[in-house]
Amino acid sequence: MGHDIRYIPCTAIKSQSLVDFVAEWTEVQLPTPDVTHEYWTMYFDGSIMVPGLGAGVVLISLDGSRLRYAICLHFLASNNATEYEALINGLRITIELGARRLYVRGDSELVVNQVMKESSCKRPLMAAYCQEVCKLEDKF
Numbered sequence: 001m002g003h004d005i006r007y008i009p010c011t012a013i014k015s016q017s018l019v020d021f022v023a024e025w026t027e028v029q030l031p032t033p034d035v036t037h038e039y040w041t042m043y044f045d046g047s048i049m050v051p052g053l054g055a056g057v058v059l060i061s062l063d064g065s066r067l068r069y070a071i072c073l074h075f076l077a078s079n080n081a082t083e084y085e086a087l088i089n090g091l092r093i094t095i096e097l098g099a100r101r102l103y104v105r106g107d108s109e110l111v112v113n114q115v116m117k118e119s120s121c122k123r124p125l126m127a128a129y130c131q132e133v134c135k136l137e138d139k140f
Contacts (some may be wrong), residue, residue, distance in 0.1 A: 038062070040099040044090045044106045046082025053077055055086030059094060069093060083108035084129035087115070091136040102140050 041060040047053065053073035060066055071089050073082060087106060094102055106112055113119040114130050121127035 039101040039103050040094060040097075041103045041105065042090050042094055044083070044086035044104070046079060046084075046086045046108070048077075048079050048082055053082050055082055055089060057086055057090035057093065059090070059097070059099075061097075061099075067097075080108065080110055080126060081129065083111045084126070084133070087111060088129065088132055088136065091133065091139075095136065095139050100140060 040062060043058040044055065046055045053076075055071040055073065057069040057071070058066060059069070069090070071086065073085055077085065083106065087104070090104075091102075110119070110126075114121050114126060115133050121130050
């Protein structure tokens with residue numbers, strides 16, 4: 001008796017599937033700051049995978065509930081742009097949920113430094129993203 005063995009190449013995971021998985025199953029690795037439950041906490045991250053782009057946001061509410069969001073980007077963007085998209089969309093979601101105080105955590109050194117005004121925005125697109133973040137910050 002013969003056996004039939006077939007080799008099938010692995011296909012790439014679509015970026016939205018990866019973002020969905022990360023948003024749904026990844027535990028936040030940084031400790032939530034010890035606060036008096038006055039602040040929400042937001043973790044954001046952008047993702048570039050062929051053939052698409054995405055962003056993930058995890059919000060921790062005042063009562064400790066974790067809300068996970070996956071955002072699919074339908075345009076070409078750099079890694080830094082996807083990080084800004086994650087941050088901006090996370091801020092918009094948090095505003096819609098009625099949060100007034102917020103801790104924000106992200107792993108993009110460039111985005112964090114630009115938003116904290118520790119480095120300048122050399123490219124016009126990054127400057128526009130940073131200005132949008134500043135507008136949204138005024139709502140907190």
